[in-house]
Amino acid sequence: MDHRLRKNKQFSYLYKKGEKFYTRHLILFKICSKFKNYKIGFSVSKKIGKANVRNKVKRRMKEIVRVNNFAKDYSNYVLMAKEGIENLSFLDLRKEIEEIFNK
RNA sequence: UCAGUUAGCCAUAUGGUCGCAGUCUGCUUGUGAUGAGCAGAGUGAGGAAAGUCCGAGCUCCCAGAGAACAAAAUGCUAGUUAACGACUAGUGGAGGCGACUCUAAGGAAAGUGCAACAGAAAUAAACCGCUUAAAAUUAAGCAAGGGUGGAAAGGUAGGGUAAGAGCCUACCGAGAGGUUGGAGACAAUCUCUGCUCUGUAAACCCCAUUUGGAGCAAGGUUAAGUAAAGGCAUAUGCGUGUUCUCUCGCGCCUUUCAAAAAUACCGCUUGAAGCUUUUGGCGACAAAAGUUCUAGAUAGAUGACCAUAGAAUACAGAACUCGGCUUACAGACUAACUGAUAAA
């Protein structure tokens, strides 16, 4: 099963209609899905850093969500990174993602 | 040993657990169509992948040929290259004790422009001066010294003179001509000319050489329109820098709407390719033989944890593909050479 969001349309739909949660370095958009499946997309803007930094942040977020299985409900998510996230360690990032999914 | 110069090379490795993206094979299954799932095998970022500063391939547009103009680029010589504004070897110039490094390096006597302020004067000659005569003014001669400036009529020394001056001589510099060496840039040397003619071309320009435009978001396949509206207009129009000539073709341009539609597939990775050896060349590089196939995504693939070794913690992530240039960078290693000190 594919659990990634890939279409530009789906992203803009979530940005418009989704429910928002904030922490210091993250924003989470959430909306209920009509299928019995969850999907999650990751967004890291150019403000965060150069290409290799952005890739690293995205990989870490993917890894954390996959290992800890945070996204359980049948919903669609977009996890957006804010400035400053590139300086967090792996463990700090995990704490923060845990926090935002508990909200 | 210390300080340096140049060239090259590496850019963590090995093992384990979970996970990602293509490819191939096998099995299962499905759609209007492309497919989807599981298992196994094997592959998976860089020296700069970056900046996009040059040059090419490739694709589309420009109807074909010729001429002129415009615009842009390059600028010592010879070579290398598919090509280049790159590279190599040299020449001239600048820097360094040296190894060596840097160099947008054609033309100012084709023409035009500009040179603020200062200074008497800026391409031009007399402010302070010097000398002689006369006597406090003037006349004649001079350009050595002072001062201004980035630049002031070749420089230094000697002779000469009323004072001076290439006025004369020697050396240096400059120009013209010859000879020799070199493929050439140019170098060496000889003779002649006492030798006015600033700087700027990274101002216009002149000379020589080169260049059609856009870029893979190019463009194509499937599917889907002989859709609608407006403007110009039947050759005096349009045809990708402009103009002209000949041949030729055709209506041309703009806007809006529709479809899963910035979609699916192709383009997409075998290429002026890499590696090894030999030969030619001072070198850039070329030729031959053998050998290898080694990313191809499209919200965009490499991460997390543990162990061992360790100097490796930097800069940094392919997006059609090559050749360069430029910029960023923790460090490790190798070779050759230079200077200083010490010892033999």
Place this chain on the structure above:
RNA sequence: GGAGGUUUGGCUGAGCGGUCGAAAGCGGCGGUCUUGAAAACCGUUGUACCUUUGCGGGUACCUGGGGUUCGAAUCCCUAAGCCUCCG
């Protein structure tokens, strides 16, 4: 990925290689007016370093670094930041 533009004082924004630390406006500060404020009018106003008891004076700075030129905000090279566009 590709193509282009731009950067000048606290902000906006002119600027012919020389009189330019730089026009003009907004803003700030001081004054006039007012019981007080606003508006209006008048004046003034960049930063850093050095020097001076102070007034004042000098040097550097037009995104950073080089170069051409006697002289650069302006011309050339190079790097950085910001902005726009694409079937």
